[in-house]
Amino acid sequence: MPREQIVVGDCPQCQGVNTTCKYNRFESEDLRIDSWEHKCPDCGHRLTTAYRSDDEDTLVEEPMLCPYCGRRAGV
Ligand SMILES: [Zn+2]
Ligand SMILES: [Zn+2]
Structure with missing residues (x-):
């Protein structure tokens, strides 16, 4: 199961610079x-x-793009 985490900085709440972006996939x-x-x-x-593949309400074209920072999950 792919799992990765990077530091993206900029917290909108405390202006900290250690916010992490984590991607997980379950299949x-x-x-x-x-x-x-x-x-x-x-x-x-x-x-x-x-994003669940069985839930049309949350399906997007590119589930591997982070909705917050826009990075693409490494494959
Ligand atoms: Zn913070
Ligand atoms: Zn992100």
Whole structure:
């Protein structure tokens, strides 16, 4: 399961520079979940989004692009 985390800086809440961007992918036979998390270790500010292949409401064209910083998950 791919899992990666990078530091993207700039917390919108405390102006800290250690916000991390984390990507996770879960895949089984008929379900795929791409999930993103931005988290600031200084103040705990957290943003998460998950794209599920079985949920049309959350489906986007490019689930491997971070909705917060726009980076593409490495493959
Ligand atoms: Zn913060
Ligand atoms: Zn990001």
